[in-house]
Amino acid sequence: MKKQDRTTHDIPSFARYLHKVFNFRTVSAALSDARQDPDISPQAVFLAAFYGFVFRLPSFQQLEADLAQPALQHWIGSPRAFRDDVLRYSLCAFDVPGLERLLVEVNRTLKRGKAFDEGRVQGHIVAALDGIEVLSSYSRCCDCCLERRVSSRQGGVKVERVQYYHRAVGCQIISSPVKSFLALEWLQPGEGEDTAALRLLDKIPHLYGSRFFDILLLDALYAQAPVLQLAKKIGWDLVVSLKQNQRDLYQSAVRLFAHCPAESSCTEQRDGKTYQVQLWDTPGLPFSEDYPPTRPGGPIRRDPHPESLPPAPPPTGNHSSRVALGNHPGVPGLPPSGHPPRGPRPLEK
Numbered sequence: 214m215k216k217q218d219r220t221t222h223d224i225p226s227f228a229r230y231l232h233k234v235f236n237f238r239t240v241s242a243a244l245s246d247a248r249q250d251p252d253i254s255p256q257a258v259f260l261a262a263f264y265g266f267v268f269r270l271p272s273f274q275q276l277e278a279d280l281a282q283p284a285l286q287h288w289i290g291s292p293r294a295f296r297d298d299v300l301r302y303s304l305c306a307f308d309v310p311g312l313e314r315l316l317v318e319v320n321r322t323l324k325r326g327k328a329f330d331e332g333r334v335q336g337h338i339v340a341a342l343d344g345i346e347v348l349s350s351y352s353r354c355c356d357c358c359l360e361r362r363v364s365s366r367q368g369g370v371k372v373e374r375v376q377y378y379h380r381a382v383g384c385q386i387i388s389s390p391v392k393s394f395l396a397l398e399w400l401q402p403g404e405g406e407d408t409a410a411l412r413l414l415d416k417i418p419h420l421y422g423s424r425f426f427d428i429l430l431l432d433a434l435y436a437q438a439p440v441l442q443l444a445k446k447i448g449w450d451l452v453v454s455l456k457q458n459q460r461d462l463y464q465s466a467v468r469l470f471a472h473c474p475a476e477s478s479c480t481e482q483r484d485g486k487t488y489q490v491q492l493w494d495t496p497g498l499p500f501s502e503d504y505p506p507t508r509p510g511g512p513i514r515r516d517p518h519p520e521s522l523p524p525a526p527p528p529t530g531n532h533s534s535r536v537a538l539g540n541h542p543g544v545p546g547l548p549p550s551g552h553p554p555r556g557p558r559p560l561e562k
Contacts, residue, residue: 224264228288235322238290240315247306253295258303259312260289273297313396317420320393324425329389337427337450339388340395342413342435344406349378359402382409384417386426396420410435414443423447430454 231237238256246255264285265276277297279285286294323329329338354360354377363376384395398413400406417425429449431440436453444451455466475491482488 224285224288227267234326235319240318244311244315245308246303247308248303251303252293253291253299253303255303255307257289257291258300259307261285261291262300262304264289273300276300313420316394316396320395320421320425323391323393328391329386329393329426331390332388334388334428337388338386338425339428339430340384340426341387341430342382342384342410343432344380344382344400344409344434346378346380349376351376353377357399357401359400380406382406382413384413387430388428395425407435407437407440411439411443414440414447418447423449428452 232239238260241256241259244255244259246258248255261276261280264270264279265273270276270279274297277295277300280291280294286292333339351374357379358377359380361376361378362373364371364373366372380400381397382400383397386393386395396413396417398409398416400409414429427450429444429451431451431453433453433455441451470491470493473493476494477492479490480487481490
């Protein structure tokens, strides 16, 4: 055997852990793809791909070389070695709902094993919602591809081309060192991230129950009335990170807070930069114009005469360009004053 064909990975103990804790082999046996009576089962293909992911193999060609090892063939349940074209043919028609059920079972097992307990914020598990772009191409596309026009210069001439890409909205646990993805929802042609986010948030309670996590961190892009109303109905507390790309809301918040001193302030060092942080606790703050305040106590509105307000203070030195707005995470029934404004601060980072 050539030296470069030998695997340097040792998986027996890891494999025993997976089967003991997650019942991995039994659960993965239910996976399927569109092939008819294949010699290599969908379970074997999935376990081979999972092996490549865990050990960060750079390509299917490297995985094909490792599959020449009898020990790996035995672990994935394959009667023989197989080439990378089998991986591609199977995975391109894999049953995605089956993979989702497997993901849900793994996350439920992690929750039962208290894997998400470390890093709780005031005793609460925190998840975040955000968009991610996965693939892009100028030549290959499918029926579910999104499209955009991209300008570039070729030989000094400006050229505009159509780029095809896939984008999804994902929900992930972020308070724990185990930052597990809970679910993904793909954007369909012609729709925005807020629409996909609404579908995803509606799906999560059916997959995990409404109390799998307690606090949801959102960018202001998703702070639309339907999303906020659904989160309130489910019972999640919200922290919304407002950035300068939402210029009107951002400036209104900054100018509004300029009228009163911060309840707490601090200086943070992060990634070689110094951040001056000021925190306010404001009850009844609406996240959008078409959504009511998050808790009673008198809503804060934009001043109808903006010229009467002082201009937003100019940035000085290194500073944070975000404002975190949210109904504070806390125990139901306790007054808001029982939860200091520093509570949501770790979620904004």
